[in-house]
Amino acid sequence: MLKTLAVANYRSINTLVMPLERLNVITGPNGSGKSNLYRALRLLAETAQGGVINALAREGGLDSTFWAGPEHITRRMRSGEVEVQGGPRQQVKRLRLGFAGEDFSYAISLGLPAPSTSAFTLDPEIKKECIWAGPLYRPASLLMQRSGPMIRAREGHSWDVLAQHTPAYDSLFDQVGNLRTCPEVLQLREIIRGWRFYDHFRTDHEAPARLPQLGTRTPVLHHDGRDLAAALQTIMEISDPKALHAAISDAFPGARINIAWLHGGRFALEFYQEGLLRPLSAAELSDGTLRYLLLIAALLTPRPPTMMVLNEPETSLHPDLLPALARLIIRASQQCQMWVVSHASRLIAALESHPECNPIVLEKHLGQTGIVGQGMLDEPAWHWPD
The missing domain is CATH 3.40.50 (Rossmann fold)
Structure with missing residues (x-):
């Protein structure tokens, strides 16, 4: 660490x-x-x-x-x-x-x-x-x-x-x-x-995550989310399917997912929502729902990295989803060091409620970035090599 x-x-x-x-x-x-x-x-x-x-x-x-x-x-x-x-x-x-x-x-x-x-x-x-x-x-x-x-x-x-x-x-x-x-x-x-850095998840109408993709075992989600279906299937098979389904239910009560195996070895995401008679495909999901599923796949990885950095993960998410996202991030921090760069007050408050959270508030004075409340005696010991 x-x-x-x-x-x-x-x-x-x-x-x-x-x-x-x-x-x-x-x-x-x-x-x-x-x-x-x-x-x-x-x-x-x-x-x-x-x-x-x-x-x-x-x-x-x-x-x-x-x-x-x-x-x-x-x-x-x-x-x-x-x-x-x-x-x-x-x-x-x-x-x-x-x-x-x-x-x-x-x-x-x-x-x-x-x-x-x-x-x-x-x-x-x-x-x-x-x-x-x-x-x-x-x-x-x-x-x-x-x-x-x-x-x-x-x-x-x-x-x-x-x-x-x-x-x-x-x-x-x-x-x-x-x-x-x-x-x-x-x-x-x-x-x-x-x-691992996640800040470029694509959720536009032509995003690869919305289309059926060739399925191969995927313990690490690609930084743009192109292998979402394969990553979710990998979690279900070799990692923690209970945590996956709990994370989906936490954000979308009554919802569940399934990965359909199509001809030619392609995988497609199916999203079952309470009250609907058929599942929604990834192409039909809202940007926020798709982004949340991408974050689930990244944070529940079967192969945790030494450090994971999320840059503004709240993008496109409804504020009501942020507490569930915070719980996912806190869970992931038990396996690897986590960085979250955010300006969403609800997500920040939920993360800061965790006793092991290290909040860093930045400010700019005379054009220079600094940490709020950090004086010379508060800085960690550090010496640049000569």
């Missing part, structure tokens, strides 16, 4: 160190930085997928994503005594992301390349990566270090050079990692690759 997330110089986040628990609810008014925090986490996940540089490029590059405010916001600026103003940068331009886990922690620093004749001078480079033992960075706890093109690992009281010519666009997760020499790299890579 992650204990701390740290972000520096990403969009509206000048510097943010956030404590994490098993169930985390991220809220705040529009424009407070919820989406930027979510995108920073997705960017961090790309390090283990080999796509962090391309992901930054899709966002407009480092110049577009880098913190646009002054390098330092002084006390007089915060109090309004003087206007917010900048000056020549005293430090090199670096976008930093990192997290502290129970066993291992990781941080990455990205910057622009040195001037050259290459056509790719706007591509960010990975300047530094570090993996250390435990949640708090100390030089003595450092296990793996990448500085520029060189990657080295601690070997007793000395260092073993694993690579000397690592491309600036490749993470150390792409270059090293096996059970014999680098078990911590392998473990962290698999943990990060196991993170």
Whole structure:
């Protein structure tokens, strides 16, 4: 489980160190930085997928994503005594992301390349990566270090050079990692690759979830929901069918589902509702009903991830469905770490009633995203590697 997330110089986040628990609810008014925090986490996940540089490029590059405010916001600026103003940068331009886990922690620093004749001078480079033992960075706890093109690992009281010519666009997760020499790299890579993000469920009239799809065992729902029927059938066969039917009945009293097996190995969803003489197909369901079934399939997965992130899961849902959704999320948090980014007050209130909920309320002051009520002494301990 992650204990701390740290972000520096990403969009509206000048510097943010956030404590994490098993169930985390991220809220705040529009424009407070919820989406930027979510995108920073997705960017961090790309390090283990080999796509962090391309992901930054899709966002407009480092110049577009880098913190646009002054390098330092002084006390007089915060109090309004003087206007917010900048000056020549005293430090090199670096976008930093990192997290502290129970066993291992990781941080990455990205910057622009040195001037050259290459056509790719706007591509960010990975300047530094570090993996250390435990949640708090100390030089003595450092296990793996990448500085520029060189990657080295601690070997007793000395260092073993694993690579000397690592491309600036490749993470150390792409270059090293096996059970014999680098078990911590392998473990962290698999943990990060196991993170799941759900924010693009399609419910339009042409959404794949509304159409019969080829059925194959599906323990993990696709991020757009295209294999909904197969995922629900998988839950019924190898996971917890009682929990599935209870979740449907909790939201739609008297309702139940069935997965029809069609010619050619295709599966189709049938939704039985009290008072109707025939089942409704997925194509006939409202956007809210279909989205709720997608959330059920994601949250009752037979293969829980290390972390699941739901971005505005309340979209298209009737407010009366939100307490049932909260109960599903709380149940899922017993199996994996949960993030919920939301501005639905009813969902937030239902989640915050759980004793293990960690509510994070964001605010923006002088263009900078921060956590409401978090002072310097309230921040989790965090040190960026030198």
